[in-house]
Amino acid sequence: xxANIEIALTVNGTARSVTVPAGETxxxxxxxxxxxxxxxxxxxxxxxxxxxxxxxxxxxxxxxxLTANCxxxxxxxxxxxxxxxxxxxxxxxxxxxxxxxxxxxTSGMVIAAEALLQANPHPSAAEIQTGISGNxxxxxxxxxxxxxxxxxxxxxxx
Amino acid sequence: xxxxxSSASVGRSISRLETREKLTGAAKYIADLARPNMLHAAILGxxxxxxxxxxxxxxxxxxxxxxxxxxxxxDFPDGRMGAFVKDEPPIAQEKVRYIGEPVAVVAADNEAIAxxxxxxxxxxxxxxxxxxxxxxxxxxxAALVHEDLANYFMVYDAVRYGxxxxxxxxxxxxxxxxxxxxxxxxxGEFETPAQAHVAIEPCGALAEIDDxxxxxxxxxxxxxxxxxxxxxxSLKLPMSKLRSLTPRIGGGFGNKMExxxxxxxxxLAIVTRRPVKLILSREEDFxxxxxxxxxxxxxxxxxxxxxxxxxxxxxxxxxxxxxGDDSPGVLGYSMLMSRGPYAIPHARAHGRLVYTNKIRSGAxxxxxxxQMQFAGETQIDEIASQLGIDPIEIRLKxxxxxxxxxxxxxxxxxxxxxxCLERLRDMSDWKNRHRAVATAGKRRGFGIAAGAHISGxxxxxxxxxxxxxxxxxxxxxAVDIGQxxxxxxxxxxxxxxxxxxxxxxxxxxxxxxxxxxWGTTASRVTFTTGRSVAMAAAEVETQIKELAADxxxxxxxxxxxxxxGFVGIKGVPDKQLPLFxxxxxxxxxxxxxxxxHHSWVFDRPAVDPKRAVATGxxxxxxxxxxxxxxxxxxxxxxxxxxxxxxxxxxxVDVGRAIxxxxxxxxxxxxxxxxxxFALTEEVVFDQGRIVNPTLMDYKVPTARDVPxxxxxxxxxxxxxxxxxxxxxxxxxxxxxxxxxxxxxIADATGARLRRLPMTPERxxxxxxxxxxxxxx
Numbered sequence: 001x002x003a004n005i006e007i008a009l010t011v012n013g014t015a016r017s018v019t020v021p022a023g024e025t026x027x028x029x030x031x032x033x034x035x036x037x038x039x040x041x042x043x044x045x046x047x048x049x050x051x052x053x054x055x056x057x058x059x060x061x062x063x064x065x066l067t068a069n070c071x072x073x074x075x076x077x078x079x080x081x082x083x084x085x086x087x088x089x090x091x092x093x094x095x096x097x098x099x100x101x102x103x104x105x106t107s108g109m110v111i112a113a114e115a116l117l118q119a120n121p122h123p124s125a126a127e128i129q130t131g132i133s134g135n136x137x138x139x140x141x142x143x144x145x146x147x148x149x150x151x152x153x154x155x156x157x158x
Numbered sequence: 159x160x161x162x163x164s165s166a167s168v169g170r171s172i173s174r175l176e177t178r179e180k181l182t183g184a185a186k187y188i189a190d191l192a193r194p195n196m197l198h199a200a201i202l203g204x205x206x207x208x209x210x211x212x213x214x215x216x217x218x219x220x221x222x223x224x225x226x227x228x229x230x231x232x233d234f235p236d237g238r239m240g241a242f243v244k245d246e247p248p249i250a251q252e253k254v255r256y257i258g259e260p261v262a263v264v265a266a267d268n269e270a271i272a273x274x275x276x277x278x279x280x281x282x283x284x285x286x287x288x289x290x291x292x293x294x295x296x297x298x299x300a301a302l303v304h305e306d307l308a309n310y311f312m313v314y315d316a317v318r319y320g321x322x323x324x325x326x327x328x329x330x331x332x333x334x335x336x337x338x339x340x341x342x343x344x345x346g347e348f349e350t351p352a353q354a355h356v357a358i359e360p361c362g363a364l365a366e367i368d369d370x371x372x373x374x375x376x377x378x379x380x381x382x383x384x385x386x387x388x389x390x391x392s393l394k395l396p397m398s399k400l401r402s403l404t405p406r407i408g409g410g411f412g413n414k415m416e417x418x419x420x421x422x423x424x425x426l427a428i429v430t431r432r433p434v435k436l437i438l439s440r441e442e443d444f445x446x447x448x449x450x451x452x453x454x455x456x457x458x459x460x461x462x463x464x465x466x467x468x469x470x471x472x473x474x475x476x477x478x479x480x481x482g483d484d485s486p487g488v489l490g491y492s493m494l495m496s497r498g499p500y501a502i503p504h505a506r507a508h509g510r511l512v513y514t515n516k517i518r519s520g521a522x523x524x525x526x527x528x529q530m531q532f533a534g535e536t537q538i539d540e541i542a543s544q545l546g547i548d549p550i551e552i553r554l555k556x557x558x559x560x561x562x563x564x565x566x567x568x569x570x571x572x573x574x575x576x577x578c579l580e581r582l583r584d585m586s587d588w589k590n591r592h593r594a595v596a597t598a599g600k601r602r603g604f605g606i607a608a609g610a611h612i613s614g615x616x617x618x619x620x621x622x623x624x625x626x627x628x629x630x631x632x633x634x635x636a637v638d639i640g641q642x643x644x645x646x647x648x649x650x651x652x653x654x655x656x657x658x659x660x661x662x663x664x665x666x667x668x669x670x671x672x673x674x675x676w677g678t679t680a681s682r683v684t685f686t687t688g689r690s691v692a693m694a695a696a697e698v699e700t701q702i703k704e705l706a707a708d709x710x711x712x713x714x715x716x717x718x719x720x721x722x723g724f725v726g727i728k729g730v731p732d733k734q735l736p737l738f739x740x741x742x743x744x745x746x747x748x749x750x751x752x753x754x755h756h757s758w759v760f761d762r763p764a765v766d767p768k769r770a771v772a773t774g775x776x777x778x779x780x781x782x783x784x785x786x787x788x789x790x791x792x793x794x795x796x797x798x799x800x801x802x803x804x805x806x807x808x809x810v811d812v813g814r815a816i817x818x819x820x821x822x823x824x825x826x827x828x829x830x831x832x833x834x835f836a837l838t839e840e841v842v843f844d845q846g847r848i849v850n851p852t853l854m855d856y857k858v859p860t861a862r863d864v865p866x867x868x869x870x871x872x873x874x875x876x877x878x879x880x881x882x883x884x885x886x887x888x889x890x891x892x893x894x895x896x897x898x899x900x901x902x903i904a905d906a907t908g909a910r911l912r913r914l915p916m917t918p919e920r921x922x923x924x925x926x927x928x929x930x931x932x933x934x
Contacts, residue, residue, distance in 0.1 A: 037190035038183020040408070042358045043440040047853035050358055078183030091181040098173050098819035101827065102640025103180030104187065104358040104408030125866045133860040136853070138358050138409050139640055141826030142861040143868050144819075 007071050011036070012080030020067045027051045027062030030077060038078035038107045042136070049135030052108035053077055059115040078107035081114070089155055090114050093148035101139035109135045113149045122153055166721055167649040167659050168882050171819030175645045175664065176406070176638075185406045188362040188378045193433035196364070197226055197265040199426055200272035200436070201419070202279050203445060204254035204261050207288035207515035207846030208301065211252055211261065215280040222275040224267035227429045230279070231261060234425055239392040241384070241416060242776055243323065243482040244311040245304055246518075248392035248421035254283070255303055255480035256517050257847045258445030260419075265426040265434050288515045290846045292454065292475045295321035295512040303480060303513035314776040316486065321513045323478055324486045326493045326774035329506040330566060336469025336504025340460025343469075344540045348457065348533040349913045350896075352477075352841035353450035353834075355522055356858050359408020361418040361447055362437035365427035373424055374401045378408065380415040380639055381677025382667045388417035389424050400424065402669045410639035411831070412521030415679050416483050418447050444851035448520035449841050451488055452477040453529040457496075459537040465547045467556045470534070472496040474509040476519070476526075483520040485511050490775045491612075492526025494764065497565040498534045499575050499610040499785060500556040505565060515846050521679055523889045527611055528832060528896055532914065535607035535897030539904065549606050549901070550583050553787070564610075564783065567766025572885065574811025574875030575785040579608065581809040581871040582787040591791070600793040602804075603906025607788055607897035613685035613886025614781015619673030619757030620690035622651060622698050626745050628723055628738030630657060633665035635672030636687045641888055642820040643683040649816050650688045650881045654695035657723040657737070673757055681886030684816060685782065688881035690756045697754030705740050705752075760879075782877050784885050785811040788829070788894040792902040799922035801837055801903060803865050810890060811873040814883035818872060821887050825870040828891020834859045836896040840915050 006019045011034060018033055030036040030053070042050035044063045051062035054076040081088045087095070090113045094100055109132060116123060116131035123131060128149045129142070137145060179185040216228040231251035238244040250261045262279045266272035287301040294300060303321055304310070316324040337343060363377035373395075379385045382402040390397045407414065419436045426434040438446065453474055460469040474492065478485040489511045496507040542552040554576060562570040582588070588606075596602035621633040632651045638644040644664040652659040665672065675687060699719055706725045707714040710733060718728050726734025744752045764780040765772045791805040808825050815821045838857040842849045850856045876883030896914055904910050909924035 031190075036183070037186070040187070040359070041189060041437075042360070043853045045440070045852060045854065048358055048440075078181075082182050087178070087181060094181060095173050095177050098171060098823060100174055100177050100180050101642065101823055102357070102359070102407060102409040103176075103185050104640075106180050107183050110181065129861040129864075129866065133862040136356075136358060136858055136860060138356055138411070138831070138858065139827045140823060141828075141830035141868060142864055143826050143866060144823060146861065146866055 005068050007067055009070050009073050009075055011075045012077060018067065022068050024067050025063055026053060026065040026067050026070055029067040030062065036077050036079050040104055040107060042104065049108045049112060050105050052111045052135060054111050054115065057118065059112050078110055081110055088114065089152040090148065093152040093155065094145065096151060097144040097148040099140055099144035099148050105135055105137045109137065109145060116149065117153055123149065125150060166656065167652040168816050171817055172645060172649060172659065174642050175648060187359055187406050187408050188364060188376060189437045191364050191376055191405055193364065193366050196433040196435055197267065197430060198269040198272050199263055199265045199423060199434050200269060200276045201260040201422065201442065202262040202276040203258040204250060205257065206254055206283055206285055207257050207290065208286040209254050209283035210286060211250065211254065212282040212284055214262070216262070218278040219264060219275040222271060222278065224271040225264060225275045227265040227426055228275070228279065229263050229425055229429060235394040237392040237394040238310065239388040239417060240482045241484055242313055242486040244391060246392065246481040248425065256515055258517065259480065260422060260446060263422045263426060265430050288846050289321060290514060290516065290843065292477050292512045292514065295514050303515060316774040322510050323482055323513055324489055324511040324774055326490045326509045328493050328566060328770065328772045330770040331504030333469055333471055333504050333506040337460045339462065339468045341463040342541065342544055343458055343460045344537045345458045346537065346912050348455040350453045350529045350532060351914055352452050352519065353522060353839050354444055354841050354856055355411040355413035357409030357411060357413055360438045360440055360443040361414060362435065363420045363423045364433065364435040365423040366433040367427045367431055372399050372401065373427055374403065375420060375424055376403050376405055377420050378414050379404055380410045380637055380679055381675065382635065382637060382669050383674055384416060384677050385420050386669045389421050392421045393424060404637050404667050407637060407639040410678065411523045412679065413447050414639065415521045415677055440853060441851045444856065445517060445848055448483060448518050450522035451485065451519040451526060455529065455533045457533045457537060459541060461541045463545065465542070465545055465552045465555050467500055467502045469504040470497055470502050472507040476509060476511045477514055478511045479514055479516045479518040481518040483518045485519055486776045488521065488526040490777065492530050494565060494780065495527045495530045496534065498531060499558050499608060501558050516843060523828065523831060524893055525680065525889065527609065527893045528835060531607060531609045531893050532896040532900065535894060536900055536910065536912065539901045540910065550579055550588055553608055554579050566764055566772055567769040568762060568764050570783055571879065572782065572813055572875040572877040573785065574873040575610065577873045577875065578785050578787040578809040578811050581873060582606065582789055582807055585809065585869060585871050586789040586807040588789065597793060599796050601796060601906040602791070602793050603902040604789060604791050605898045605900065605902030605905055607894035607901060608786065609890065609893035610783045610785045611681055611890040611893050612781035612783055613681040614760040615680045615682055615777060616676035617674050617757065617759050618676065618686040618690050619755065620687060620694040621673055622691065622694040622754040624698055624737065624741045624752040626741055628736060628741050630655065630662045631665055632662055632691060633672050634687050634691065635667045635675035636683045637667050637678045639678050641824060642817065643678065646684050646816045646820060647688060647691050650691045651695050653882065654692050655698060656719045656721045661723065673755065680781065681784065681888040681890065682781065685880050685885045686760065688884055689879065690758060692881040693756035694754035697756065698752050701752045702737065702740050705743050706735055709735060709743060782879060782885050784887060784890050786890045786894060788898045790898045790902050792899065792906060794903065794906050794921060799918035799925065801899065801916065801921060803833060803899065805865050805867040807869050808891065809871040809873055810887060811875050812887045813877040813880050813885035814874050815872050816882065816884050821872055822870045824887045825891040826868050828889065829868060829895055830859050830864050832892030832895025833864060833899065835892065835914060836899040837915050
């Protein structure tokens with residue numbers, strides 16, 4: 001059951017190989033083996049969304065995803081969202097609206113919001129509220145985050 | 159303190175200085191830190207609410223490969239910590255007082271081993287009668303949660319007996335006379351639950367010991383100095399042996415103000431001589447840190463027929479849980495808030511704080527004030543409704559105006575309350591509110607509530623240092639817990655020195671090098687620390703001018719700071735020096751940098767002995783007052799009873815908004831935390847055991863549960879003591895919220911709810927009698 005398994009995957013565009021116990025979560029692998037600590041452990045049971053990671057383009061809970069099931073997957077973490085120091089559209093919009101407070105939910109929120117825009121490029125405020133409702137934020141009250149996603153979607157149109 | 163003309167930094171909505179760090183995942187929180195050779199720790203919690211510890215058997219745990227230390231209450235020093243009463247050991251000793259209380263702690267090669275080993279520790283207990291409610295605590299022959307209460311060191315005088323840790327009594331005017339003058343009196347019992355803070359970052363700490371035996375401690379905290387005091391008191395360490403530092407903080411709402419696991423990791427680091435890290439799971443965070451005090455409030459408010467409020471009498475019981483923590487402060491402060499922001503001539507408040515065998519209650523955004531305003535603002539609404547007076551009009555009629563004074567006699571140097579009410583009335587189009595038509599199957603209602611909150615309390619300081627190249631390091635010891643104080647303080651510093659913001663670096667709080675700061679609490683950092691920053695910068699300005707006067711051969715009084723980092727002769731534009739030239743001179747000729755230092759404590763007394771009588775108040779000086787008024791529009795589903803807040807408006811007097819977007823962020827976040835308190839959040843206990851210690855079962859609002867339309871109007875009634883006129887905004891956003899929502903529910907349904915949270919079930923239950931009463 002806890003035998004180690006060698007897994008090849010791509011993390012933020014780089015091919016990586018890790019040898020992990022079968023029960024290890026993707027969140028543990030990223031944080032402890034690959035030193036990518038941007039994804040956070042907020043509840044470790046899939047509710048808070050602070051560990052949201054993109055796996056093959058889908059936002060998943062890092063704490064509920066087994067690394068052993070990610071063989072040959074394309075993993076993108078918050079560390080991979082800015083390319084050569086240039087922030088992505090959600091990141092820029094969050095900065096512009098002043099939505100970032102403590103920052104602990106931010107990594108997961110960016111991944112979730114980006115996935116939302118991939119699926120629905122022009123969401124309404126209500127659709128954004130639903131789309132990010134799996135990611136808890138205790139600081140902002142969400143308004144500025146929703147405004148940021150609206151802004152990012154509008155920026156895409158221009 | 160300022161001409162208010164030059165506003166290079168102050169008044170601008172600058173995004174957090176560390177925003178990019180946070181947006182790219184680079185920001186390091188406690189769980190992200192690691193040290194070479196580091197061990198990981200886990201706790202074992204008590205299975206009993208109240209029991210005597212008879213024996214420990216740690217043999218099996220110690221035998222687990224990879225375990226380096228197992229420590230129980232028998233191994234820890236027997237010091238006692240606490241901000242107001244020193245009643246709490248570093249880990250349970252002799253007795254356990256709540257379910258989940260750490261009784262043993264393990265350090266191992268990794269977290270999994272530590273957790274497994276902790277479960278192998280055997281502890282023999284003798285169960286004692288559990289005190290699970292305040293009524294249990296006050297019963298005649300109740301078991302004592304703390305047998306040694308009378309011997310504990312307390313930092314203020316209070317009546318204490320049995321399970322009663324503190325009593326506060328405040329009065330002004332003649333309460334009997336007041337009620338005799340009243341034409342109507344409303345009376346009610348209100349109950350509010352334990353609310354969990356649920357900062358998305360769980361609590362944790364990392365300690366490392368050096369070869370000389372000195373410990374460095376990083377932890378999720380709201381005050382590096384309170385961490386140092388708590389650890390050293392409970393472990394009986396000289397404070398010089400502990401250096402307390404902070405990484406980025408993933409939210410703090412009072413939960414990180416006093417100790418959590420810091421004493422445990424320090425003990426393990428001392429015993430193992432290796433770095434040790436302990437990060438709580440979400441469940442442990444729920445079960446072992448602290449909660450908002452459950453309140454039971456009995457309140458009476460009397461008014462004349464014309465709506466003039468004449469008397470208020472308040473009686474409360476606070477459930478403090480197993481340890482004192484910040485509870486005496488919450489009790490005293492909530493009593494001080496019991497009259498609300500109104501000129502009620504006759505008022506009395508009496509409160510008792512009791513120990514129970516539950517998780518400790520402590521500081522939580524609002525510090526007892528949201529509970530009091532839930533009762534007080536509901537009663538004002540009831541009076542308005544019974545007298546047929548508009549809810550905003552009755553508040554305007556009774557509002558504290560000008561200097562006030564506040565309950566007990568403190569004069570208000572700044573007071574924007576009336577303007578808050580007026581702005582709220584305009585922005586919410588209050589008079590046309592009932593034109594909106596409810597969605598089919600729903601009831602629509604509008605409610606308002608108001609409140610005030612202090613910023614202030616206890617010591618703070620700042621050191622502003624001009625480096626050789628003219629850039630600036632600002633060192634305050636104030637922990638930015640995500641609310642943005644680093645940015646605001648840097649804005650104040652840059653403004654005062656007229657230098658660009660990017661020339662000001664903010665030093666991370668460090669008990670070795672920072673000036674004392676009580677903590678990021680009491681909405682105090684912008685106001686108290688900001689004032690120290692401005693005053694320290696003024697000292698730097700004085701020294702710059704002294705040196706520059708020599709260099710420019712003029713009088714210091716003829717010099718001025720100029721935008722961009724220059725000092726020059728007034729009226730002579732081409733006679734100026736860049737600050738780096740002056741600073742270089744300071745280093746070369748005076749032997750060191752220009753340094754400005756300032757520290758202070760708010761010094762205006764809260765109680766005027768000629769007006770009022772107060773006993774059991776832990777603070778003599780409190781702070782200055784910010785004001786707010788809030789309105790909400792809600793819809794209630796007639797079938798399910800579920801309340802949905804459609805829109806929310808706030809008007810808030812912050813003196814001066816140093817960073818308007820940050821003010822709005824505080825108001826939004828506060829409102830939504832208050833919305834959760836009002837509608838969904840409750841830590842549910844069963845015989846002292848928390849039955850919902852997970853985010854599945856404890857419901858904090860998600861993005862779907864809140865209105866997207868949340869508007870904040872910023873009112874600026876400048877505070878003479880504040881930096882550039884500023885006062886605090888950290889807590890006030892949720893102070894009126896539960897009452898505003900309750901008043902909206904009453905408007906929609908006719909039903910008054912006096913117990914939080916106002917769940918769909920409770921709303922439906924309350925609607926039924928209201929409907930029966932309406933029936934012909």
